[in-house]
Amino acid sequence: MMDRGRIRRSWIAAIAFGSFVMGFHGPVAAFPVDGDQTALPAKTELNEDALDKPREVFRSEAGAGGKSHMINLGNLAFSSPGILGSVARQAGMSCSTCHVNGASNAKFFIPKMSTRPGNFDTTGPLFNPKADNFVLDPVRIPSLRGARYLAPYGHDGRTASLRDFVRNVIVGEFAGPEPSPEIVDAIVAYINDIDFLPNPSLGPAGHLAGQVSDAERRGEALFVKPFPHDPRLSCAGCHVPSAAFVDHQQHDVGSGGLFKTPTLRNADFNAPYFHDGRYDSYDQVVAHFDRVFDLGLSAQDRRDLIAYLTAVGDGVQPYERDGAGAVIKEVNDFTLVLGTAISAKDTTIIALAVDTIGSELRELTERYPDRKNTNVAGGGPERALARTALKDLVLTLRRIEMAATEGRFSEAAADYKNYRYLMVAAVPAVLAGAAPWSLFNPEVHDAHYAALRQVLQAKRTAR
Amino acid sequence: MMDQRCFNSGLSARFLNVGLLLVALLLGAQRADAATLDEVAERYRPYMIEGIGQALAGARNLRASVAAKDLAGAKKAWLSARAGWERSEVFTAGFVPELDAQIDAWPNADTGFHAIEAKLFGAGRTDVDSETDALVDHLSDLHGKLHHMPLTAQGLLDGTTRLVYEVGESKADGGESRISGTSLDDMRNNVAGIRFAYRTIFAEALASADRKLADAVNGRIGELERLVAVADLQHVDIPKLRRASEELVVALQGASTRLGLQRPTLEAASR
Numbered sequence: 001m002m003d004r005g006r007i008r009r010s011w012i013a014a015i016a017f018g019s020f021v022m023g024f025h026g027p028v029a030a031f032p033v034d035g036d037q038t039a040l041p042a043k044t045e046l047n048e049d050a051l052d053k054p055r056e057v058f059r060s061e062a063g064a065g066g067k068s069h070m071i072n073l074g075n076l077a078f079s080s081p082g083i084l085g086s087v088a089r090q091a092g093m094s095c096s097t098c099h100v101n102g103a104s105n106a107k108f109f110i111p112k113m114s115t116r117p118g119n120f121d122t123t124g125p126l127f128n129p130k131a132d133n134f135v136l137d138p139v140r141i142p143s144l145r146g147a148r149y150l151a152p153y154g155h156d157g158r159t160a161s162l163r164d165f166v167r168n169v170i171v172g173e174f175a176g177p178e179p180s181p182e183i184v185d186a187i188v189a190y191i192n193d194i195d196f197l198p199n200p201s202l203g204p205a206g207h208l209a210g211q212v213s214d215a216e217r218r219g220e221a222l223f224v225k226p227f228p229h230d231p232r233l234s235c236a237g238c239h240v241p242s243a244a245f246v247d248h249q250q251h252d253v254g255s256g257g258l259f260k261t262p263t264l265r266n267a268d269f270n271a272p273y274f275h276d277g278r279y280d281s282y283d284q285v286v287a288h289f290d291r292v293f294d295l296g297l298s299a300q301d302r303r304d305l306i307a308y309l310t311a312v313g314d315g316v317q318p319y320e321r322d323g324a325g326a327v328i329k330e331v332n333d334f335t336l337v338l339g340t341a342i343s344a345k346d347t348t349i350i351a352l353a354v355d356t357i358g359s360e361l362r363e364l365t366e367r368y369p370d371r372k373n374t375n376v377a378g379g380g381p382e383r384a385l386a387r388t389a390l391k392d393l394v395l396t397l398r399r400i401e402m403a404a405t406e407g408r409f410s411e412a413a414a415d416y417k418n419y420r421y422l423m424v425a426a427v428p429a430v431l432a433g434a435a436p437w438s439l440f441n442p443e444v445h446d447a448h449y450a451a452l453r454q455v456l457q458a459k460r461t462a463r
Numbered sequence: 464m465m466d467q468r469c470f471n472s473g474l475s476a477r478f479l480n481v482g483l484l485l486v487a488l489l490l491g492a493q494r495a496d497a498a499t500l501d502e503v504a505e506r507y508r509p510y511m512i513e514g515i516g517q518a519l520a521g522a523r524n525l526r527a528s529v530a531a532k533d534l535a536g537a538k539k540a541w542l543s544a545r546a547g548w549e550r551s552e553v554f555t556a557g558f559v560p561e562l563d564a565q566i567d568a569w570p571n572a573d574t575g576f577h578a579i580e581a582k583l584f585g586a587g588r589t590d591v592d593s594e595t596d597a598l599v600d601h602l603s604d605l606h607g608k609l610h611h612m613p614l615t616a617q618g619l620l621d622g623t624t625r626l627v628y629e630v631g632e633s634k635a636d637g638g639e640s641r642i643s644g645t646s647l648d649d650m651r652n653n654v655a656g657i658r659f660a661y662r663t664i665f666a667e668a669l670a671s672a673d674r675k676l677a678d679a680v681n682g683r684i685g686e687l688e689r690l691v692a693v694a695d696l697q698h699v700d701i702p703k704l705r706r707a708s709e710e711l712v713v714a715l716q717g718a719s720t721r722l723g724l725q726r727p728t729l730e731a732a733s734r
Binding site: 039081082089090092355358359362363366370371372373374375384387388391392394395398399402448451452454455456 | 560563564567568569570571572573581585628632633641642697700701702705706709710712713716728729730731
């Protein structure tokens with residue numbers, strides 16, 4: 001039985017969750033996607049269990065400002081499987097599955113839709129059979145950092161407008177229903193707010209600044225130097241340092257067609273490289289250009305260019321540790337959208353927000369394993385309290401949606417107020433109390449997923 | 464299967480119905496009486512004994528098949544045992560939490576259903592003698608307790624509500640019994656257990672106290688049934704299932720007040 005003394009009763013009183021609780025049953029969802037019954041093929045890897053997530057930096061938060069309603073709504077829709085087609089919805093996939101926190105997902109892999117981790121066939125058979133072009137031609141999942149500087153869109157630069165591009169991803173690639181203009185505008189606002197990670201190595205006009213090594217200096221000189229057999233060309237001719245290292249043009253660089261110039265900013269974290277993700281490293285990229293354009297680079301030249309690219313492609317704190325705090329922060333942004341929608345009596349957005357936030361909270365619940373989980377010892381009451389708190393929030397959201405659907409907006413507003421109150425202090429405290437026994441603890445995390453892999457491996461071996 | 468009609472007919476049930484009606488009228492507020500509901504909860508006991516009985520019989524057959532190194536027979540017996548267990552999850556976590564945790568430990572348990580599942584269905588091995596012995600012992604222990612275990616309407620409403628919430632959890636990863644591929648059967652058996660517990664214990668009292676709410680609960684259980692009545696797990700509409708599950712929990716939370724019970728807990732409770 002539980003140790004009642006270990007629970008902070010003040011929390012219980014504060015959040016008024018009613019009677020004392022013990023753990024209950026429910027497997028941790030979302031990873032690894034395996035088995036024969038899932039919406040996605042066996043051996044799919046969505047990398048959703050990663051403990052380190054790309055850090056997201058917003059332009060609107062750079063100064064004293066904050067994210068607008070439109071940006072928050074866009075972020076919400078970006079995280080919602082509900083705007084995509086049925087296969088993605090079934091699998092719980094959203095835009096943010098591939099573009100984690102607006103960056104990329106180097107481990108993402110779906111058999112028959114990817115040829116390697118980090119790429120994906122946008123004209124494959126799985127999500128929208130009507131868009132299938134009957135050839136496996138995946139493209140690299142790009143980071144969206146700095147996307148507002150990077151038009152045109154698509155690896156081949158086929159779409160001038162980000163708005164058109166987003167709409168096509170939803171409807172064309174993922175067979176979603178026609179989105180409302182407001183939703184598309186919001187997603188565009190969100191993407192346009194995702195900034196590059198700051199890079200102190202870059203000064204004005206994209207020149208290296210600060211403490212620059214000799215190798216980086218030599219690399220920078222090579223970068224702007226005309227190609228020996230075609231002086232009209234240079235690396236910097238296309239990757240224009242003063243323009244986010246792009247020229248908004250498509251070029252044939254011997255990779256099988258015309259593709260737009262990718263940015264080099266934050267590119268250290270954007271592998272794999274080239275439109276199809278064929279290369280893992282700058283070393284391979286430099287070797288490609290050396291070969292195709294007959295640059296005659298020495299081993300030293302290559303090392304210098306790589307040093308330069310690495311300096312240009314850097315960014316401050318590219319990853320941050322996942323935890324309840326990060327999830328709650330994002331969910332609170334989404335919750336602001338819900339509040340606005342309740343005031344506006346906008347039942348469509350209310351439903352979208354409730355479904356999306358509820359999914360996030362259900363996933364968060366499974367980060368606190370129940371008492372049947374064989375890999376977690378201790379913290380039973382704390383875990384149960386965390387699970388109860390999160391389930392109660394999910395149900396509060398559902399009550400809001402049910403009330404709004406029936407036109408009882410004052411009830412919805414009252415429940416919303418209650419929800420906000422719980423999310424400000426009580427729930428974060430409860431989750432912090434259970435953190436040592438959660439999957440946010442690397443030891444618990446690794447034990448849990450190692451056990452899952454072991455069980456699934458047994459099945460694969462037997463096949 | 465037991466004949467469910469025996470619970471819904473007969474003199475004692477009619478007396479209970481009349482009693483419930485009188486209580487409702489006397490209270491004026493149209494709330495059912497918790498003590499009376501505890502008596503009604505007794506109707507659930509034969510179902511509980513039968514469900515765990517099936518699980519136990521299946522586990523014993525499993526032991527025999529394992530001893531004979533009969534993999535196909537062992538799998539069949541496991542599935543039968545599992546079905547009995549899943550129908551019973553309305554009460555297991557709340558009333559016998561320790562046994563529940565041992566019998567249904569996950570993911571890489573030493574004993575219990577999932578330990579055996581991994582070897583039988585995953586590795587195609589029948590060397591699960593000790594695991595099966597332990598499962599038979601646990602289920603036998605549980606079966607023995609069921610005749611005298613105190614049942615309360617509150618506990619069964621708690622268990623029903625928690626199971627409803629759980630049915631709405633994501634199955635995108637293949638669900639709980641992903642190795643055997645029986646996650647959809649788990650869900651169907653869960654929903655059958657939910658339907659039976661509600662109909663047997665709460666339906667009449669709630670209909671007397673609040674017809675509209677009773678209709679809403681009935682309708683949403685029906686929605687859950689429809690959503691799991693599909694060919695395979697891929698065809699379960701996961702977002703709709705989640706919505707239906709949450710709406711039913713909200714309705715059952717509302718029902719608790721009308722029934723004179725406390726609001727159901729969302730994790731297995733120790734009241």
